[in-house]
Amino acid sequence: WERMGAALAARGRVRLRITDCNYRGNGGDGCVAGGAVALGTQHRKALPGQLSFVGCEFAGNVAGDAGGALALFNSSCVNLTNCVFRNNTAWGLCRGGGALYTQALSAPRGGISWVYGCLFAGNRCPDNSDPPGGLTGGGGIAQVGHGTLSTRHTRQRDRWMDRWVD
DSSP, X not given: OTTBOSSEEEESXXXXXXXXXXXXXXXXXXOOBOSSEEEEOOSSSOOOOEEEEESXXXXXXXXXXXXXXXXXXXXXXXXXXXXXXESOEEOOSSOBOSSEEEEEOOGGGOOEEEEESOEEESOBOXXXXXXXXXXXXXXXXXXXXXXXXXXXXXXXXXXXXXXXXX
16 A cells, blocks of 8 residues: 555545545556555455545546546545546556545445546546556546445546446
8 A cells, every 4th residue: 555545545444524625646657556545455355434525626646547537446435526637647657547546346346436526537547558558548537346436416527437347
């Protein structure tokens, strides 16, 4: 977790609620995933965590691979309400999600994430896979595996969602 979540990195069964915060310009060359925030676990038996962001802004964050602003691993969940994701970048060496990356690898424990009243604008994930055309993408959101992502009253102004199932 040394190179994930430049502003906030949490793992295990944590529950956090964050209100009215700004995450700007986090990450960069040394950050692999979750330019601003990363949540998940490295254990074989997933112990998913849950994050809740209300009225937060994520702008100009950068990750080398997944989730320019926010990356969730091993069925972890996020609830986003009235948040803005603007101009975040994941360079997508093998994953993606310019603003948000979620990964749920096991069907029974697939995470459920909610996005309500949010704006995704100007986020990007260039295809830098080697060779080109790899499993990268999701200018705004990339979802991998068996999780559920529900969006309501959310505006997207970028190529916003790719979904891959292994």
